[in-house]
Structure formats: C-alpha cells, structure tokens
Amino acid sequence: MKTTSTPRTQEAPSCFEAALRAFLRRRHPELLSDNDFILRRSEDAAATFSRGRRDGHSVYEALELSRAVLYDGLRFSRYDTLFEVVSEWFPEVAPRRRPDFCLKLLPLCTQVFERYAPGDDFESTPAYRVLTTELIGIVQQNLDRYGF
Structure with a gap:
C-alpha cells in the first residue's frame, strides 16, 4: 500500500x-x-x-x-516574564532558586496572563508594563508560601 x-x-x-x-x-x-x-x-x-x-x-x-x-508563537514567554519580574523586584529569592520558584508560581499566574493577548511582540506594548505590575503582586503574595 x-x-x-x-x-x-x-x-x-x-x-x-x-x-x-x-x-x-x-x-x-x-x-x-x-x-x-x-x-x-x-x-x-x-x-x-x-x-x-x-x-x-x-x-x-x-x-x-x-x-x-x-518558534511560531513562542517568542513571548510567560516563564521568562515571570523570571524577569522575580529577578528584578525580588532579590531575596536566591538566583539558584529562581527557576524552581518561577515554575511553582507559573500556574498561579495563568489567569493574569489570560487577560492579555501576548504575541511575539508583546514586550514592546504598554500592556506589558501592566502585566508585570500584576505579576509583582502575585509574587509578593506568594513569597512566604514557598519559603522565602
């Protein structure tokens, strides 16, 4: 055949x-x-x-x-965005612990990310700054939960 x-x-x-x-x-x-x-x-x-x-x-x-x-649709990264927020705003999270910390937090950020339409060029939009501000709040709320 x-x-x-x-x-x-x-x-x-x-x-x-x-x-x-x-x-x-x-x-x-x-x-x-x-x-x-x-x-x-x-x-x-x-x-x-x-x-x-x-x-x-x-x-x-x-x-x-x-x-x-x-790489279609993969240029914007939820993980990278969260990692960047943690790295910039939360120095108390040790660099070696950031990857695991961000992976644990990522599911908690799903609803925030879903309110946006992040495409490959999203980081250059004004909405990106609003998103990162919301992520800062989620990280702040969950620092103690994950032992930091």
Whole structure:
C-alpha cells in the first residue's frame, strides 16, 4: 500500500528537535514534557526547510523559513516574564532558586496572563508594563508560601 506522507528523515527533525528543546529549556520549561508538540513542530520545521530548498531558496533562507515555523508563537514567554519580574523586584529569592520558584508560581499566574493577548511582540506594548505590575503582586503574595 502506497503512503501519501513524506517519510521522516532522522537527521532533519532531530536537529530541529534539539534546537527547539534547547529553546524551550531556556524560555518555556513548562513545555519540555510535551513530546508530541515538540515532534510535530520539529517535523513541520524540517518539512519547511526541505520545501524551501526545493523552491530554490539558499540554505540560509530555508533555515530562516524553518525557524519561523519552529518558534511560531513562542517568542513571548510567560516563564521568562515571570523570571524577569522575580529577578528584578525580588532579590531575596536566591538566583539558584529562581527557576524552581518561577515554575511553582507559573500556574498561579495563568489567569493574569489570560487577560492579555501576548504575541511575539508583546514586550514592546504598554500592556506589558501592566502585566508585570500584576505579576509583582502575585509574587509578593506568594513569597512566604514557598519559603522565602
């Protein structure tokens, strides 16, 4: 039986997968366990790269096209925003404890983040400052809860 899908090559998705995992580790650690998302996004990026090369784009241009697919909707990071707030406003949270502290607080911030429509350019909007002010309040309310 003939299949209509393109067979998965091992090298292409794995290099995109490694890049995405490294990016998620830094910017969206809460997404690292979503293997289906990571695999799907990596395969889409690899397919975009292949299509770009077939269409005559240079390697660099095809990589840029694939990166746009790989990181679509991920440039703004709830985790990064919270981490930045904690780092700037709460020096009593030791640097080595900030990542875990922020991961614990992130679910408590969901309702605040959902009141905004943060896209890839959200950090340059006036609403971003309002969001960070609200996050400062949540962190302040929860410092004692997590032992700081």
